[in-house]
Amino acid sequence: MVPSALFKSAHENEDWSIVVIWMRKHPFLLGILLLVAVGIFIALFSAGLSSFLGYKGVFSTKGRIGIVTVKGVITDSRSVVELLKKYEEDSAIRAIVVRIDSPGGAVAPSQEIYDAIILLKKRKKIVASMGSVAASAGYYIACGADRIVANPGTVTGSIGALMHFSNLEDLLKKIGMKSSVVKSGKYKDIGSPAREMTQEERGIIQGVIDDIYQQFVETVSVNRKIPREKLEAIADGRIMTGRQALQLGLVDELGNLQRAVDVAANLSGIVGKPELVYPKEKGLTLWKFIADEMMSAVMNRVNEQAFDFGGTARMEAYQGPATKFGSER
Numbered sequence: 001m002v003p004s005a006l007f008k009s010a011h012e013n014e015d016w017s018i019v020v021i022w023m024r025k026h027p028f029l030l031g032i033l034l035l036v037a038v039g040i041f042i043a044l045f046s047a048g049l050s051s052f053l054g055y056k057g058v059f060s061t062k063g064r065i066g067i068v069t070v071k072g073v074i075t076d077s078r079s080v081v082e083l084l085k086k087y088e089e090d091s092a093i094r095a096i097v098v099r100i101d102s103p104g105g106a107v108a109p110s111q112e113i114y115d116a117i118i119l120l121k122k123r124k125k126i127v128a129s130m131g132s133v134a135a136s137a138g139y140y141i142a143c144g145a146d147r148i149v150a151n152p153g154t155v156t157g158s159i160g161a162l163m164h165f166s167n168l169e170d171l172l173k174k175i176g177m178k179s180s181v182v183k184s185g186k187y188k189d190i191g192s193p194a195r196e197m198t199q200e201e202r203g204i205i206q207g208v209i210d211d212i213y214q215q216f217v218e219t220v221s222v223n224r225k226i227p228r229e230k231l232e233a234i235a236d237g238r239i240m241t242g243r244q245a246l247q248l249g250l251v252d253e254l255g256n257l258q259r260a261v262d263v264a265a266n267l268s269g270i271v272g273k274p275e276l277v278y279p280k281e282k283g284l285t286l287w288k289f290i291a292d293e294m295m296s297a298v299m300n301r302v303n304e305q306a307f308d309f310g311g312t313a314r315m316e317a318y319q320g321p322a323t324k325f326g327s328e329r
Contacts, residue, residue, distance in 0.1 A: 063270030065261055066093045066277045070113065074105025074137050077112035083279055084116045088123060093277060095125040095268035097260050098145060104136030104158065107212055114219070117144035125267040129260035130154040130251070135239055139250070140216060143223040146267060148251040149260040150242030157245060159220060159235035161212040163205060168193040224249055 066087035070080055087093050098117065104110075117126055121144065128134075128142035130150040135158035142148050150156060172179065172194060179194035190201045197205075217235050221228050226249055234248060245251045253259075265274045 063095075063265060063268065063272070063274045064090075064093045064277050065264050065268075065270070065274045066090070066096045067279075068096060068098045070098060070100045070102050070138070070141060072102060074102055074110050074113070074141075077109035077116075080113050081116045084113075084120050087277075088120050090277075093124070094270060095127070095264035095274075096120065097127050097129050097257070097264050098141070099129045099131060099257060099260075100134040100138045100142055101131030102135075102138035102141075103133045104138055107137070107161065110137035110140050111215075113141050114144045117141065121146060125264055127260045127264040127267070129257050130156060130242060131257075136160070140219060142251075143220055147253070147260075147263050149253055149255045149263060150245060150251040151256060152241065152243045152254050154242035154245075155239055156242060157234075157238055157240040157250065159216055159231075160237035161209050161216060163191075163209060165191050165197065166193050167196055169195050220250070226250075 066083075068080060068083050068087070084096070087096050120126060126145045128145035128148045130138075130142065130148070131154065132151075133155045134142055134150065135156050139156050139158065179192070181189045181192065181194075183189050187201060187204065190204065191197065213235075217228060217231055220226065220235070221231050224231075240248070240250075242251060242254055246254055253263075255263075261274060261276065264270075
């Protein structure tokens with residue numbers, strides 16, 4: 001047994017000697033093999049990391065389409081703009097579908113999302129897909145896309161702007177409360193709930209609303225190629241179905257999310273079934289789940305009492321007089 005073991009060990013040493021000699025004689029080929037090995041390792045590592053981050057099929061031969069969701073009342077643009085930027089930098093993503101299910105929201109965040117779409121459209125095709133509601137600011141955002149696809153029953157339109165103020169003066173008198181204001185200028189407390197708004201103040205607010213309304217109309221007119229005179233006839237805050245919007249030229253065609261994906265694939269030249277890329281969802285902790293459920297219950301109650309399709313869940317008495325795209329002028 002011992003001689004056999006010694007023979008095996010000597011044979012293995014001889015094999016290693018041959019390998020070492022070959023490596024010394026062919027350093028160039030050795031370098032190539034090492035580079036190939038490192039490349040394979042990096043590719044496997046990148047695939048695993050991308051899968052962990054929510055991007056499947058990084059090395060897939062399929063065309064990829066990024067999905068961006070705009071849902072609920074629009075109060076902040078950061079997450080949507082950051083995702084659009086991430087998709088812009090991903091060379092594997094050839095088109096983007098923006099899924100909109102929103103009744104509207106604040107003006108500035110909506111304009112920031114719209115601007116991000118306009119910039120991204122210079123490099124990649126973008127299709128807007130309308131869900132249950134894509135009205136007011138939701139429609140404003142959609143105007144930035146190359147194509148707009150709406151469901152026949154989508155509630156959309158509501159082109160306009162509003163600011164809502166509450167007057168609590170009589171209520172304060174009944175409970176024996178008075179409000180004292182120290183201000184730096186005549187109009188610094190404009191919109192105060194403690195007193196009636198003057199006609200002069202109302203004129204200032206109306207001027208702000210009219211200017212925002214004109215911005216809205218101009219955006220729709222330019223992107224949808226509808227003359228302002230014709231557009232202003234229907235840009236009075238009215239809501240409409242997706243089918244009515246198609247007849248008025250406010251959307252391009254009727255269809256669901258899958259149809260929007262197909263349109264994006266055709267526009268970007270993707271052959272075959274595209275691969276959809278969704279952002280990775282953050283982990284849901286117990287406390288976050290409880291908080292989300294409580295907030296959902298509160299918002300549902302508020303919406304039952306005060307929701308309007310123009311995009312304002314009339315909470316300005318608590319949030320302050322923020323200007324919103326809405327269904328009133």
